[in-house]
Amino acid sequence: MLKGIESIVSPKSIAVVGATNRPGSVGQSVFSNLITGGYQGVLYPVNPKSPSIMGVKAYKSLLDIPDQVEMVVMVIPAGAVIPTMEQAAEKGATGAVVITAGFKEIGGEGVQMEKDLARVAKEKGIRLVGPNCLGVMNTNPAVSMNASFSNQIPKKGNIAFISQSGALCTSVLDVAAGRNIGFSKFISFGNKADVTECDLLEYLRDDDDTQVILMYLEDISDGQRFIEISREIAWKAKKPMLALKSGTSPEGAKAASSHTGSLAGSEAAYDAVFMQSGIQRVEGIGELFHYAQAFSAQTPPKGKRIAIVTNAGGPGIMATDAAVRHGLQLAQFSDETKKRLAEHLPPTASLNNPVDVIGDATHERYKAAVADVLEDDNVDGAIVILTPQAMTDILETAEIVPAVAKNTDKPVLCSFMGIVDVSEGAEYLQKNGIPNYIFPEAAVRSMAAMANWRAKLEAEGRKSKHVQANCELGHNMIMDSMGKEEEHVMHQHEANTLLSCYGLPILKNKLAKDESELEKAAKEVGFPLVMKIVSPQIIHKSDAGGVKVGINNLEEAKAAYAEILANAKNYNPDAEIQGVYMEQMAGKGVEVIIGGSRDQMGPIVMFGLGGTLVEVFKDVSFRLAPMWESSAEAMIKGVKSYKILEGVRGNPRSDIAAVKDCILRVSQMLAENPEINELDINPLIVYPEGKGCAVADCRVMLKKK
Known part of the structure; x- marks a missing residue:
């Protein structure tokens, strides 16, 4: 697989089909860029009407080229692409870039034409980038x-950029040029009829020229493969990845009958993928480049303790506020550091963090302050702020920063504030490996991104846990429950049996199909108990008045039974009543929800504050299944209501370990049973630490695959 990608990224020979001498055309631009860019391989222009392109002998067709061609670039009408792909195979090509548009992006027959193109490429053993893309660049000399x-x-650099959008690529290149940022590889993969983001990431994982990976994604083809490859890049290759993902509007969320389905829109799934993959998601191109500058030029800090050196109090306070907001800490200087600062700075300077070297600071004063704080063992990284004032020697100050930074493995970021007055100094910093930002907040955010990435990679507990489960019995039950139906709702009496196969803590229960079974069922369950309507047409039982709690004796059970049935009939006269579910009354505890749903990304698990108001507060977190133990822990700690589980206002700490175990069991159940389309365990009652938890209500939506 990677051999085919290599043929696209580093081919020894290229044929450009559609190369032309016509000024302003795409065919001319592609061929011209290959020549003027200094391509080191052999070029073959293909044009049936021109004897030469830019002074290079042209061929009427691929088949006329006397030598083998490794990669073919196509800039021709869409209808001619598939025949050309077949000719490429005859010439022994193993890679192709189809820049041509007019495929699935236009709908209609373009969709089928792209499917046919992908099929032909696969049959012929040619890896294909595109169609509808900007092209591919490799700056390796x-x-x-x-x-x-x-x-x-x-220019040459250590950053790789892959993008679904060709138009965005041109803007990114322009911004990068203005910021003196270089790339190792730059790949626009368009409609990804064959080569996907996963294929490119797999290639870049092993690319020695690439140390940082940037992505613009509109969708992900295979969520599980994406996670697996990205984890290898993050935790084994230790290459930072930054992703800009479009399509964040709530209109993208799907309608669903479960709480989980309504909350788990596609964006939640993407957030989960990025978190589980070690990828930093960014909000825009500006943030993408801010972080990329830092990651590509500096070593991530070993901790979150930073020092700030500034010549103005206001920007220092701004940087401090931003640091606290983004999870960084102001380093506490040692007495020795304060002593050295006192020796090097005037009496009016601030020796605490942030260090204010005062507005009349020379480069020598900056040099001493930056060196002093970086030598402190309590400091993990530094941010140097300069505001241009009449007496400020900007270039000289810029020159001391890389000179001091080369003596430490701690990251240093700068904010020489402004554009015009500081331009010479800012340019010097950038050229000498010190990222510079117009405003301090951007420098702080970039430092925080690096610190968070380092912390995530060093986190313990990245192990998958396979729980003990009767998987075969559970799967057979699912298939028996569905029968011949394409879709089926397992209400609690069925769903509890499935959950028990995976070791989830269900309560003692019994289904009374009619009033004659009521007494026997009640005695088997025991009082106090809960009674719930069972009907395929009544999904949310509480809304229908179909739930009664705190039933203490048989008389109350009979009265509740009659009332539940009456309420159900009033709610939906056509509802099929299958009986009343009787369940042991759960003890008091914290109510949480564990849910699951499935979309194009695969199975996704949800956790959050439970009960009837889950969709109001939306205090939930998501991860794709199957997951690491650390992912389950992060899910629990990631909700705002986590403090409730820790115990507040005299309440005991909840059994968080039991909740984690339940999340991992649900994760495995979803991963092993693709027929489970959605599920809700709501609420899961969590008891005090060491006492476990209990499933108080659940339902499972099945769909044949």
Whole structure:
């Protein structure tokens, strides 16, 4: 698989089908970029009407080329792409870039044409980037390939950028040029008829030229594979990944009958994927480049304790506020550091963090202060702020920062505030590996992103846990429950049996199909108990008046039975009543919800504050199944109501370990049973620490695959 990607990223020969001498055309731009970019391989322009393209002998068709061609770039009408792909196979090509548009993005016959293109490429053993893409760039001097129609040719760097959007790529290249940022690889993969983001990540994982990976994604083809490869990149290759994902509007969320389904829109799934993959999600292009500058030039801090050095109090306070907001800590200087600062700074300077070297500071004063704080063992990284004032020697100050930073493995970021007055100093910093930001908040956010990435990679407990379960019995029960139905709702009396197969803590229960079974069922369950309507047409039982709690004797049970049936008939006269479910009354505890749903990303698990108001507060977190133990722990700690589980106002700490165990069991159940489309365990009653928890209500929605 990777051999085919190598043929696209580092081909030894390229044929450009559709190369032309016509100024302003895509065919001319692609061929011109390959020549002017210094491509180190052999080029073959293909054009049936021109004897030469830019002075290079042209061929009427691929088949006329006398030598083998490794990669083919197509800039031709959509209808000619598939025949050209077949010719490429005859020439032994193993890679292709189809820049041509007019496929699935236009709908209609374009969709089928793209499917046919993908099929032909697969049959012929050719890896395909595109169609509808900007192209591919590789800045390695041994390749020097710009097989795109971009006006910008990036400088060499250690950042790889992959994108579904070609138009965005041109803007990114322009911004990068303005910020002196270089790239190792730059790949626009368009409609991804064949090569996907997963294929490219797998390639970049092992690419020695790439140390940071940036992504623009509109969707992910295979959530589980994406997570697996990204985890390898993060935890084994230790390469930071930053992702800009479009489509965050709530209109993208799907309608669903379960609480989990209504809360778990596709964006929640993407957030879960990024968190589980070690990927930092960013909000926009500006943030993407801010973080990329830091990651590509500096070593992430070993902790979150930072020092701030500034020549103005206001920006120092701004940076301090931003640091606290983003989870950083102001380092507490040692007495030795304060002593050295006192020796180097005037009496009016602040020796605490942030260090204010005062507005008349020279570069020598900056040099001493930055060196002093970086030598402190309590400091993990530093942010240097400069505001341009009449007496400020900007360039000289910029020159001391990389000189001091080279003596430490701690990251240093700068904010030489402004654009015009500080331009010479800012340019010097960038050229010498010190990221500079116009405002301090951006520098702080970038430092926080690096610190969070480092902390995430060093977190313990990244182990998958396979729980003991009667998986075969559970799956057979699912299939028996569905029968011939395409979709089926397992209400609590069925769902509890399934949950018990996976070791989830269900309460003692019994189904009374009619009033004659009521007394026997009540005695088997024992008082006090809860009674609930069982009907395929009544999903939310409380809304229908179909739940009665605190039933203490048989007389109350009979009265509750009659009332439940009457309420159900009033709620939905056509509802099929299958009986009344009787269940042991759960003890008092904290109510939480564990749910699951399934979309194009795969199975996703939800956790949050439970009860009837779960959709009001929306205090929930998500992860894809199956998950690591650390992912389950992060889910629990990631909700605002986590403090309730820890115990507040005299209440005992809840059994958080039991909740984690339940999440992992639900995760495994979802992963092993694709027929489970949605499920809700709501509420799960969590008892004090060491006392476990209990499933108070649940339902499972099945759908044949």
